Amino acid sequence: MIGTSFSFYTPSTERELLITLSKGALPVAGMTDVMVKIRTGKMKAKALSSVSRIESLKGVQMADDAVTIMAATTYTELLENKGLKWRLPILLDAVSEIGSTQIRNRGTLVGNIVNASPAGDGLLVAYLLDGNLEICSNEGCRSVDVRDFVKGPGQVALAPGEYIRSVTLKIPPKDSLYAFVKVGQRSAMAISVASVGVLLRLNAGTIEDFRIALGSVAPTVVRPLELERNLVSLKMEDGLFKTLAGELMNYISPIDDIRASAWYRREVVKRIVENLSVYLKGVEKQ
Amino acid sequence: MDAEKEVKTITREPETFQMNYIGKPLRRVEGLEKAMGKAKYVDDLKMEGMLYAKPVFSRHAHAIVKSIDTSEAENYPGIVCIVTSKDIPGENELGEVVHDYPMLVAPGDKTRFEGDMVAIVVARTLEAAKKGAELVRVDYEVLKPVLSIDEALKDDVHVHEPSNVKHFHRVRKGDIAAGFAQSDYIFENTFEVGYQEHAYLEPQGMVAVPDIDGGITVYGSMQCPYYVQSAVARVLGFELSRVRIIQTETGGGFGGKEDVPSYIAAPAALCAYLTGKPVKLVLSREEDLRMTSKRHPIRVWLKVGVKKDGTLMAVEAKVWGDMGAHGTLSPIVLWRSNIHAAGSYRVDNVKVDVWGVYTNKVPTGAFRGFGSPQVFFAFESMMDEIASKLGVDRLEFRRKNALSPGDATVTGQILDESTGAIETLEQAEKLSDWSNLLKRVEDFNQKNRLRKKGVGIAHIHYGVSLGAMGNPLDASGAFVQIHKDGRVGVHIGGTEIGQGMKTAMAAIAAETLGQKIEMIKVYQPDTSYVPDSGPTVASRTTLFSGNAVRKACEVLRKRMVETFADFMKVEPSKVKVTNGKFSCPVGEMTFGEVAAMCDRNNVPLSETGWFASPRLSWDPGKGYGDAYLTYAFATQIVVVEVDLITGAVKVEEVYTSHDVGRAINRDAVIGQIQGGFVQGMGYALMEFIKYDEHGRMMTENFNTYIIPTIHETPRFRIGLVEKPFELGPYGAKGIGEPSLIPTPAAVANAVSHAIGKRVKRLPIIPEYLLSLITQREAEVV
Incomplete structure (x- = not known):
């Protein structure tokens, strides 16, 4: 009712x-x-x-360096798409933990982005993979970065008369390691209390590419670009993640809410990042 | 689902093997209708001219109602009337046990929690009723709310006069001072446990109908039709004979539908009485969470004295339970806390005191285990703590002090033959392969830095049925009618709430009569058929209603046997009845043929049965004596894995042994044990109610009130101990609640074992656990 x-x-x-x-x-x-x-x-x-019955808004398009996911494509369709397994495994890790089977049969990545919850697991991956939206209206189409599109919790730059056609996610550099860690109140059907997504590419022990996105610890998903850049060309050494965890604390501003306290969110993000090596996975070969 | 079940049984009586139904796995008699969506729940009822009622709830936890303005709401399209306290013809009083719960708060009086009703809007559609409820203007003078046990104990703001604090119960046994003096070690600790919501699938609801007998008939979701009957009669000022209550198929209760349905039925009945029309009142999930009872938050202080050899010498306990805004069932819930607070062991010196405190929050009440899971969490945590300090095996320490037939409980009750405490300990030890399990877990912990496993154990006893405090209610009736086609109709006063009552009653009737189970029809309870049978609570229905059915069926069987024997010209002792057939050396007839013959010969084929509890010797002033008719026992061993990074806990393995007297329906017993475990695990690990500083519930739906799912359900190995109880039907005791009671304690002990630090609070949400883990890390460094 x-x-x-x-x-x-x-x-x-x-x-x-x-x-x-x-x-x-x-x-x-x-x-x-x-x-x-x-x-x-x-x-x-x-x-x-x-939008769910519009054929032109369904499906996934693969390019060499990016994947475009149309607005009406459900999470289940993403999970069943074999081409995503090695291109965007981190996306599938995140999607597989969203809601339940029933929710994933209806829910969409684009919907998750428009919802603009700082706890959005799909949104976090879109931040991490430099997601770009194609937004259309009677006047034509424009493209906008997901990070610019999200203005605050539940607030997005979508004008009346506009809709989102698709989101394009960049495929991470070859041989990147990745991790998606979700902390929820139970193992399924739970909203993230805190979440961490990481992409890391090493070359002979030196960091070539590093990205990190944090969910549920600020009004929007956090992507500390400056911190990421500072890590590039550093040697991957013991204690690096511990230092990183400490520095990350300056970028987050968690709150107490019904699901968890600010203290817990801070502490758990710190501990996950300190122990990132436990979570990092390699991409399974095709 | 990867949950495996394995049932092992010891002490089986040979009798079971000759039975057709008792002790066998039986299919639910009402299962198909439920699975196919055909069963009728209250919201499925629709009647000609039916109106919809929506309560106007207080917006404030604590406030004086200055005035109620209904004019704007009355003018809204579709509104039929708006009911306030002045429209109540009888008493404006709802509470069961404690009478301090006004049905509708009158101007000048106080609202004591946000779920108090101020008015009820009756409309032609649900939408109009909702809108109308928004348009009723209530002027409040807001008062400071009392929102915790500590605030209540200060007693400067009173929820009820003259005080927030009531001393309810005590246990006094032996000489407590001497007991501690003779102890080598003394342990002291305080434990805190929070709320739990029943989370039944079906929210509370009623349909009240002015009936053709000049009274009111109420249909609805409930556990206790006779409570509802009394409440409706009291509010309407009706004689009990003019109030008829029929239980609709009920989507779960767990204690949440013990007294609360009275608080829904009475307003619905009042609206039906005032309008002369059928009225439906069904709560939304949010309303249900905010208004209806929960498990009591409880604080327990424990002091335990032991000898060096592990003999328990003395137990002292102080228990404070948060009753919320109204007393309702709190005195009897906390009475069970009183009886169980000092644990399930032999101990000569005991002192227990129990207080209830009022707060401006939801009234707490009955919930599977009834005030005992909280105190067992505390006591069994102490048992682990003591064993660890003494350096003895935890299971061995429990076995050393466990109760045997002939021993006295903590209240001095001498136990009967149906005391399987030690058998459950030994069965759980075997099921879990205890010593290897401990080694296996230790090996794992050696190898893993960030994940630790822990083993927990808990041993409990549980007083079956209402006990001494409920003695006057502890009797049940049945009415059994055999039709001339051999079909059997069974009416009882107990209710099916998903626990399998109908199947158990059908099995007992079929076994006793010698008829096939598919020929037995167990009807929805109706107060006009069966006398007041007490509530469907306290794991008592199989025992009480089951005995009443058995007694009625024994009389009917005797009459049919005599009629058949007379016809066959044989002695009645030569007649056998089984599986729908009467036979004797000279011939046989079907059950239906004998029923038809009885009908032709005017042999009465209807009968009532009645079973009443013997009087119990409990003396509330002295705090000593026989508390319950008998006790069920259980031992549970749990393995958890703790993620030291996040504080998340996963329960992986469960080994649980239950002394049930006798399993009537083996599958239903297993189902109860699994379900009880999962509900207890939710209480231990994730479920909590949060209020804001104004006393408004923030966790008002299942997106924020988190319960376990099939993903959290562990592997089970289940064992049954069957030592028949002489007063039980076929020896049965009860399983509904003992299935849950050991779980919070066992899970907490496993977590404490894993992290090397004592858990003293439930639920063990990751946040709390991470605070313990970080403390522990700081201590070790």
Whole structure:
């Protein structure tokens, strides 16, 4: 029982979608968050327009250096896509821990990005893989970095009449190590209390590329670019991660909330980063 | 699911092997309807002209209601009426046991938690009722809320007059001072345990209908139809004969539907009475979480004296339970804390005191285990702590002090033959391969720096049925009718709440009558058929309703045997009845043919059964005597793995042994043990209720109130000890609650073992555990 009424459109083309948007409908995908928010009154909408039946918004396109995921592609479809296994294993690690089978059958990566929760596991990976969105409207399409698109918790730069076509994620350099660590209140169907995503490429013991993204420890996902750059060309030595963990504390501003305290979030992120070597994995060869 | 089950049994009576149903794995008699979505739950009921009721809840934890303005709501389309305290014809009073819970807070009176009702909106649609509830304007004078046991104990702000603190119960045995004086070591500790929500699948709800007998009939989700009957009669000022309660199929209870359904039924019945129409009142999940009872948060202080050789000499306990805003069932819940706080062992010198404190939070009440899991967590933690200090094996330490038939409990009750305490310890030891298990875990811990395993053990006893405090309620009836086609109708006063009651009753009826189980129909309870049978709580239904059914069926079987014997011209002793067939040396007939013959010969084929508890010798003033009819025992061994980086705990292995007297339905017993474990594990590791500083519940749905899922469910090895209880039907005691009770203690002990530091609080959320781990790291460095 939702207890509130709204119009619901299911356009089958992007053209039809634009017509519904011009009537004031909000574009939606899997609606796994939207329906919850509407029921509790946290979100009001007169009309919703679902992208999930639009063929041109489905699927995954592979290029040499990037993968483009269309807006209506569900998490389950990502998990079943064999080509992603070696291109973006960190994405699949994160997606496999989102919600439950039922949620993953409906939920989408683009939806997770628009939701702009600092706890969004998909959003964290999009930050880490330098995600870029294709945003369209009657005026045409534009591209925007995910990091610029997210303005704050639940706040994004999407104007009325616009919808997202796709997100493009860059494939990390060859032989990168990666880790996605999610801390939740239970092992499935739980929102992240804190999460850490890392990409690391070493060359003869020297760091060539290092990226880290942290979830649920600030108003948005944190990607400390300056800190990342400072690590490049350093030797991979004992104690490096411990130093990194200490420095990371300056980049996060966790809060006490219903799920965990600021103290715990800080402490657990620190301990995970200190012990990163336990979590880092290599990409399985094709 | 990777949960494997294995059932081992010792002490089986040969009788079981000759039975058709008792002790066998049985399919649920109502299972197919539930699986197919055909079973009727309260929200499935729709009646001509039915109206919808929505309560207006207090927005404040503690406030004086100055005035209630209903004018705007009354003018909203679809609203039929708005009910306030002045519309109550009877008493404005809901609480079971303690009577301090107004159904609707009157202007000038106080709301004592956010779930107190101020008004009820009745409308033609649910949407209109919801909108109407938002439009009722209540003017409050907000008072300072009391939100913790510590604040309540200060007693400067009173939730109820004259004081927040009530001393409820005591145990006094032997000479406590002498006991400590004779001890070589004395241990002292304080433990804290939080709330638990029942998380039944189906929220609370009722449909009240003005009936054709000039009274009110209430259908709904409940455990205790006779509580509901009394509450409705009290609020309406009706005679009990004008109030009829019919339980609908109920989606789980766990104690949460003991008294609370009365608090939903009474407002629904009042609305039906005032409007003359059927009225449905079903809570949303958020309303249900905010308003309805929880397990008591409890603080336990323990002092235990032991000899060097590990003999327990003295136990002193002080227990404080958070009752929330209204007393409801707290005195009887905390009575069980009183009886179990000093543990499950032989000890001659005992002193226990139990207090309840009022706070401006949700009234706490019945929950599987009823005030005992909390105190067993404390006591069994102490047992591990002591064993570790004495340098003795934890299992051996327990066995040394465990109870045997003829021993006295902590309240001086001499135990009967059905005392399988030591058998459960030995069975759990065997199931877990105890000494190898300890070695295996030690090896793992040697090899791993960031992950540590731990082994926990807990040993408990549990008083089956209501016990001395509930003696006047502890009786149950049954009405059994055999139709002329041989079909059997069974009416009882106990309720099916998902635990398997109907199947157990059908098995007992089928076994006793000699009829096939598929010919037995167990009806939804209806207060107009069976006299007050007490509540479906305290793991008592198999014992009480089961005995009542057995007694009625024994009389009916005798009559049918005599009729058949007379017809066959043989002695009744030559007649055998089994599996739907009557036979004797000269011939046989089906059960249906004999029933038809009885019908033709005017042999009455309906009968009532009644089983009442013997009086118990408990003396509340002295705090000594027989507390319960009998006790169930259990020993549980748990293996956990702790992630030292995050503080996350995974329960990996469970070895659990339960003394059940006799398993009636083997599959249902296993199901109870698995389900009870998972619920207890949730309480131990992840479930908590959080309030903000104004006394508003923040964890009001299952996105923030986290319970375990199948992913957290471990591997089980389950053993049953069957030492029949002479008063039990076929020897059965009870399993509903003992399935959960040892779990919080066993899990906590396993975690403490893994990290090398004592857990003193539940739940062991990662946050708390990480604080212990970091303390431990600091100590070691």
